[in-house]
Amino acid sequence: MNQKKVLVTGIAGFIGSNLADRLIAAGHKVIGIDNLSYGLKEQIAPEAEFHKLDIRSKDIYPVFEGVDTVFHMAAKNCLSDCQRDPVDTADINVVGTVNVLEAAKRANVRKIIYAESSDVYSGLKTFPTTEEKMQPETFYADSKAAGHFFAQSYVKYHKMNIAGLRYFNVYGPRQDWRRTDRPIVSEFIIQLLRGEKPILYGEGERSKDYIYVDNINDFHLLAMENSFTNGQVYNLGSGIATSFKELLDATQKLLGTKVEPELRPSLSFGVERTEADISKARALGWKPKTSLEEGLKKSVDYIKKYVIPKL
Numbered sequence: 001m002n003q004k005k006v007l008v009t010g011i012a013g014f015i016g017s018n019l020a021d022r023l024i025a026a027g028h029k030v031i032g033i034d035n036l037s038y039g040l041k042e043q044i045a046p047e048a049e050f051h052k053l054d055i056r057s058k059d060i061y062p063v064f065e066g067v068d069t070v071f072h073m074a075a076k077n078c079l080s081d082c083q084r085d086p087v088d089t090a091d092i093n094v095v096g097t098v099n100v101l102e103a104a105k106r107a108n109v110r111k112i113i114y115a116e117s118s119d120v121y122s123g124l125k126t127f128p129t130t131e132e133k134m135q136p137e138t139f140y141a142d143s144k145a146a147g148h149f150f151a152q153s154y155v156k157y158h159k160m161n162i163a164g165l166r167y168f169n170v171y172g173p174r175q176d177w178r179r180t181d182r183p184i185v186s187e188f189i190i191q192l193l194r195g196e197k198p199i200l201y202g203e204g205e206r207s208k209d210y211i212y213v214d215n216i217n218d219f220h221l222l223a224m225e226n227s228f229t230n231g232q233v234y235n236l237g238s239g240i241a242t243s244f245k246e247l248l249d250a251t252q253k254l255l256g257t258k259v260e261p262e263l264r265p266s267l268s269f270g271v272e273r274t275e276a277d278i279s280k281a282r283a284l285g286w287k288p289k290t291s292l293e294e295g296l297k298k299s300v301d302y303i304k305k306y307v308i309p310k311l
């Protein structure tokens with residue numbers, strides 16, 4: 001194995017910390033940056049070299065020296081927090097992203113892989129969604145689309161090897177359940193484990209494409225080494241739209257519960273349906289290996305052990 005020096009921004013967060021574990025297990029040397037605004041220090045692998053820094057600061061530049069690959073995951077990404085504070089959203093997600101790209105350029109980093117989001121499609125009503133058209137519809141989505149255009153210009157003007165990843169609904173251990181709006185997978189598991197009535201908005205018909213965190217880490221490791229990904233963007237989802245009702249039913253089946261959900265009127269906010277066309281990622285030999293059932297089971301185990309005792 002060819003050991004590489006890999007830098008992960010947002011290393012204390014959900015995806016960044018899981019990615020760091022995978023990179024370390026694969027034999028790489030991992031360096032992490034996070035300002036701990038959302039992430040937790042205890043989630044960072046002890047083997048990683050950690051720098052408590054803000055991605056908007058020029059103090060990050062020296063940390064990029066000698067780095068082979070950068071995974072840029074740090075972001076402000078709770079949708080309702082972003083709607084409430086577009087200035088902070090743009091500052092972290094646009095200025096912060098450009099600062100990371102600039103740091104990578106100055107240090108001659110070989111490859112940069114950064115997080116976009118399926119939310120860049122939030123205004124589109126065609127499914128499954130391909131990578132061709134973006135139509136962002138929230139401040140968070142706008143900030144991710146702006147990051148995309150800056151990355152494309154770094155590719156064009158500085159010949160950098162950059163790949164953008166449009167994650168759909170990623171779930172799994174360490175998903176940030178503390179945020180203002182709890183992600184739905186964690187929300188249902190927590191409500192059922194605590195004996196609370198799960199809440200279903202509308203008829204529970206809103207559908208999302210859920211992807212287990214290890215599945216996207218498989219793609220991260222592949223993209224690091226694969227030059228076809230340079231200058232490209234990829235959808236990373238399961239390719240299956242699962243309704244909130246189906247998700248709740250699958251969670252109840254796993255937990256052996258049969259609680260009647262509390263029905264509330266449809267949410268006026270957010271996307272009604274997401275479903276990824278993942279053929280471009282599949283063409284590289286990647287496929288999501290963990291099923292929703294297996295992924296939910298791992299999420300339940302994690303929440304039982306680490307989340308419920310803290311509530």
Ligand SMILES: NC(=O)c1ccc[n+]([C@@H]2O[C@H](COP(=O)([O-])OP(=O)(O)OC[C@H]3O[C@@H](n4cnc5c(N)ncnc54)[C@H](O)[C@@H]3O)[C@@H](O)[C@H]2O)c1
Nearest residue numbers: 010012013014015035037038039054055074075115117170
């Ligand atoms: N989780 C998903 O379903 C999902 C879906 C689409 C896109 N994404 C994107 O993937 C990336 C990772 O998401 P996540 O779910 O792990 O989020 P997360 O909130 O768990 O992790 C983000 C990390 O970035 C850190 N951070 C925030 N602002 C920072 C700053 N100014 N300087 C340094 N660190 C900062 C936070 O402390 C946190 O540890 C984000 O860019 C997000 O927008 C995630």
